[in-house]
Amino acid sequence: MKALTFKRYGKSPDVGLSTLDRPTIQPDEILVQIHAAGLNPVDNIVVGGSFKAVLHFQFPAVLGSDLAGVVVEVGSRVTRFRPGDAVFASVFDLGRGSLAEFVAVPESAAALKPSNLDFVQAAAVPMVGLTSWQTLKDRMDLRPGQKVFIPAGSGGIGTFAIQLARLLGAKVGTTVSTGNVELVRGLGADDIIDYKTQDFEHTLRGYDAVLGTVRGDGVEKSLNILKPGGRIVSLVGPVDPAFARSKQLNPLLTWVFGLMSRKIRKLSKKKGVDYAFHFVRPDGHQLAEIRALLEGGRIRPVIDRVFPFDQAKEALDYLALGRAKGKVVVQLSAQP
Missing domain, CATH: 3.40.50.720 (NAD(P)-binding Rossmann-like Domain)
Known part of the structure; x- marks a missing residue:
């Protein structure tokens, strides 16, 4: 699968698109095909190494935390999701990233996607x-x-x-x-x-x-x-x-x-x-409560720009300028 990775911390992290093996899932995880990934300022901070004592990655490491996509496989102990479900989640602090075609997500970190939002809008929400x-x-x-x-x-x-x-x-x-x-x-x-x-x-x-x-x-x-x-x-x-x-x-x-x-x-x-x-933690149950607010129209995501996957690095560079009005999102596939 294609993924946006970095190979080391510091001033020369070698950020770019790489080809990695498709993730394998644990019994309590779901495999999600990602349609969109939301970016956050911490994505650029991670690359610099500020949190390397706290966040643990194996290099090359996939960037990104927020995602929206479709479940394609479920682990043997998963009860809340099934293949075909549209979900959104944050995988921050889980040693994996969302700027990839697929990601393994703990069942506890995911929630069903708000029905009134498309994948780009939903990916702007988790973190x-x-x-x-x-x-x-x-x-x-x-x-x-x-x-x-x-x-x-x-x-x-x-x-x-x-x-x-x-x-x-x-x-x-x-x-x-x-x-x-x-x-x-x-x-x-x-x-x-x-x-x-x-x-x-x-x-x-x-x-x-x-x-x-x-x-x-x-x-x-x-x-x-x-x-x-x-x-x-x-x-x-x-x-x-x-x-x-x-x-x-x-x-x-x-x-x-x-x-x-x-x-x-x-x-x-x-x-x-x-x-x-405060260091945000993934929580699918809280996302489900947030989903209810979104579906009720009581909160709406604000999106500044959407970049295609092949411009994901440029999207991170744009975010680093600090001028975005709302969220910057990378779209990996056409909206179904």
Whole structure:
């Protein structure tokens, strides 16, 4: 089968299309023929090696995490799916990738594709949907009437998280460039900061929670807008010791992550707020709940561009520019 692979970490990862053996499945897995694969910023970060102590690949490794496709084979212990089912899933942190013609997916990571979405639309959902669900609902326990700050509202995470936060009854603040104000307003954002002309940390106040999505000093600046007792859940780091312990990493790495996050944890404690790093996990049951929201028209995927499979590397390069309004998707086959 054809797959987009990288052969090493670092500045020369040798990313390109390769021919690999078709995956074999375990008893609790399904083999999916992929019709579309959604891209995420972490796909480019993985290649650089930032998470090589946490994510374990065998080279050449297949890139990508999000997928939508059709089940072509099921393992002997699989009960929820059968050949011919249209499914969507994330395989992030499972040592495999989705930018390929086929992928083996644990039954527990997959859900039936939303009936009202095509494969391209469905492939845009898994990681941003699961990340939003796990941070806003599970980690923040966001309640009606609370205020949550979701920076970079026009990006892949932002466009989904704003919609979910509004469904949870929260008021949403975000940052965008001038040209994207109407996009995020249409998704439900309340306080919209044009980052080219305003500083959010000097404008917003009284927030209950922050979803950290922007690298740099944005997480530290967001401390200024939180109420005492508020919380920050960061997707971009710094990584904290609690994450290291949850991944059962060795004591040295736990100490290193503690050192990396010492400043933000100290500042958070001084402000009376809680800081945590979040690493999304595949979860088919949560995807099934997200599917219901999509089928009910309560959330919609936002897609910036669709690239053909032979331009998958160019799609990753485009995503790295940071200009996408919503998701970038690679289409592997024509819509059936």
